Amino acid sequence: MNILVAYSIDSIPTTVTAYAGDKLATILEEKGHNVTKLSGLMTNRLAFQLQMALKRADMICYLGHGTKDKLIGQLPMGLLVPMVSLANRGLLVASVVHTVACLSGAVLGRRSLARAYYGSTDYMFVAYPDAEHNWLEDFTDTWLTIPLFLSEGSTDYIKALNLYKEKCTKYIKEYEKHPEWHNGDAYIHFLQRNRDGYTVYIR
Amino acid sequence: MAILTGKIIDAETKAPLAFINVAVDGKIDITDKNGVYVIEDLPEGEYFLRIRAPFYEPYTDLVYVREPKTVKNISLRTTHL
Numbered sequence: 558m559n560i561l562v563a564y565s566i567d568s569i570p571t572t573v574t575a576y577a578g579d580k581l582a583t584i585l586e587e588k589g590h591n592v593t594k595l596s597g598l599m600t601n602r603l604a605f606q607l608q609m610a611l612k613r614a615d616m617i618c619y620l621g622h623g624t625k626d627k628l629i630g631q632l633p634m635g636l637l638v639p640m641v642s643l644a645n646r647g648l649l650v651a652s653v654v655h656t657v658a659c660l661s662g663a664v665l666g667r668r669s670l671a672r673a674y675y676g677s678t679d680y681m682f683v684a685y686p687d688a689e690h691n692w693l694e695d696f697t698d699t700w701l702t703i704p705l706f707l708s709e710g711s712t713d714y715i716k717a718l719n720l721y722k723e724k725c726t727k728y729i730k731e732y733e734k735h736p737e738w739h740n741g742d743a744y745i746h747f748l749q750r751n752r753d754g755y756t757v758y759i760r
Numbered sequence: 761m762a763i764l765t766g767k768i769i770d771a772e773t774k775a776p777l778a779f780i781n782v783a784v785d786g787k788i789d790i791t792d793k794n795g796v797y798v799i800e801d802l803p804e805g806e807y808f809l810r811i812r813a814p815f816y817e818p819y820t821d822l823v824y825v826r827e828p829k830t831v832k833n834i835s836l837r838t839t840h841l
Contacts, residue, residue, distance in 0.1 A: 569772050569837045622841050659841045680840040685817055739808070743818030747839060 558708060560585055561614035563595040563605065563640065565621035567632035573683040574620035574657055577697040581618060584701070585708055600630040602638050602645065609648045616653045618704050623658025623676070626665045646670055653707060653714075657681055657700045666758050673714040675703055679754025682747035689738045695731075699724045699751065718757045725752035762827040765798045767791075768811065771835040780813045780836075784823075815840050 562585070564578030565571050575596065585592045593612065595604055600621060608614075619640070622629040630640030641649070642665070649671040656662075662676030684692035702721045711717065725748045732741040732748075764784060768777045768791050776795025781788060784807045789797045802825050809832060811819040816836040823832055 570839060570841055574841065657841070680815070682839045683841065684839070685837060739810070739820035740818035743812060 558590045558615045558710075559593070559612055560590050560616045560618065560704075560708065561593050561595065561605075561608060562618045563600050563621070563630070564619070565600040565629070565631040565635070566597045567635075568622070570683045571621050573685065573693055573696075574700075576693065577657065577700050578618070578620040580697060581620075581701050581704060584705065588708060590708060598631055600640060601634055602630065602640050605630070605640050606645065606648060614652050616655065616704065616707060617649065617671075618655045620657040620700070623656060623661040623665075623681075625660045625663040626668075628656060628658055628661055628665065641665065643668060649674070655704050655707075662754070662756050662758075666756070669758065670760065671758075672760055674758045675714075675718065676756065676758075677751065677754040678756060679750050681754075682751055684744055684747065687740065689740065690735075692740070692744050695728045695744075696748075696751075699728065699748070714757050714759050718755070721755060722752050725749075761800070762802045762804050762825045763798060763800050763829045764802055764807070764809070764823065764825045764832060765796065765829065766832040766834060768795045768797065768834050768836060770816075771837045774835075777813065777816070777836065780811060780816075783810045783812075784808070784825075811836070 562582040564575045566575045619628050627639040628641040629635035646669045649669050654671040654674045656676040659680045662678045666674040666676040684696040686693045702724045703717045706717045778793045780791040782797040784799050787799050791797045809823045
């Protein structure tokens with residue numbers, strides 16, 4: 558499977574998603590997939606369009622900043638020329654798109670021409686490791702659920718979504734069992750929003 | 761009695777964070793427009809300082825508060841993409 562993994566590194570929260578993006582790309586490569594990485598400054602519209610022209614991706618995984626109708630890509634350039642917007646959404650035709658980004662499910666996902674578009678209609682929250690618990694690893698695990706499931710060849714997009722939501726719920730329940738983790742309440746809230754706002758649009 | 765005070769800023773922009781909820785052992789203060797919180801009338805000792813703010817990482821830390829005043833400045837990282 559040809560898979561494009563794009564992740565920006567331009568702010569504190571994107572250091573977290575970059576970690577997840579790099580981990581995702583590594584696992585997919587180990588599984589034998591043909592993975593192309595666009596990271597950091599390469600997470601821009603020109604590089605994305607060139608890459609899609611050279612080698613159409615069966616699955617596109619994007620991790621970074623988003624708005625309702627854009628996948629921004631690397632800042633600050635992405636604010637002027639986003640990596641993906643409604644104007645170039647035609648590039649998503651025939652691909653499955655998985656996003657870890659704020660809000661893009663609200664408009665871009667709904668109007669995209671992708672075979673399946675996974676995105677959040679809410680803000681998407683990241684997590685940081687701290688002394689009491691490595692929240693980052695748990696959140697990363699949730700984000701990798703859908704692309705790893707689909708990379709096995711499944712086209713059951715609803716099942717993939719449900720697996721993601723179940724993974725979020727699993728961690729929420731785990732945090733509830735550990736009241737000694739002082740920041741658990743906040744991360745439960747973030748996971749609930751990551752879960753409840755996440756959706757898929759299927760063509 | 762001691763005072764615990766400090767300034768809360770955004771870790772990336774360094775901008776002060778206003779209207780942030782800061783709690784210490786049942787006492788609560790909200791940061792002002794300069795990001796400053798002040799919690800008064802604390803007996804000297806150890807306390808959990810707890811901060812919750814929308815779109816920022818949760819913060820909990822054990823702080824030893826000494827008379828007459830202890831300053832604890834904090835920078836918070838954003839949590840949304």
